[in-house]
Amino acid sequence: MQTPTVDQDNIVTIDGPTGSGKSTVGKLLAGRIGFTYLDTGAMYRVVALETMRRGINPDDSAALSSLCATITIAFKHNDGMRVYSGDCDVTDAIRTPEISMLASRVSAEKCVRSELVRMQRDCGRQGRIVVDGRDAGTVIFPYARFKFYLDAQAEVRSQRRYKELIEKKQKVAYSKVHEELVQRDRDDCSRALAPLKPAAAAIIIDTTAMTIEEVVQELLAIIDARALQCHK
């Protein structure tokens, strides 16, 4: 469990399924309140990418464990946020549908989760952070002052994800995107370890009919109402 040495008062967690808007909202919110943004999903994606690149069997826990012990994941801010595995910029490589599915699969492994949760808690040690993921409020920072859970209808989330992939010039069929999203939802919600669910006391927001800006405004209003001392 989380130790009290972490400044939980200045932590915002945003959990939710694919396409709920949490990453876009998380990034914007962090920028507006002057906090760092941590995309924990990107970390599982890096593990998945390295699993694939190194030809590791995703069912081989020992191999995944040694991969996680040696991997270096970094976020650098130049021209938007870039994700690095060691010295290699993997920002685009981790966003393919294949890596999405593999990330969901390796994220069910205990050794992967415990190593990444350790890294994520390290990132949040100083507070002033917005953390997005599946277990940010349930496991990584259960005592965070602000816990949100974003959701939306599966059809709408699939449309958002499809649009995102098309904008990145990926060749995908909508039906496949929807099918994989439903499967990933099922896997992420039903796994034994840290399944996706709203954290205790999380504020649940249905973003189905909302714009990104409306969601950001709603979160800001809730944070302001609770008088967070943030620097704008």
Ligand code: DC
């Ligand atoms: O948020 P995302 O789509 O980038 O996440 C990719 C996968 O990683 C997701 O299907 C489940 C896993 N994940 C997780 O298990 N825990 C997190 N905190 C973030 C992501």
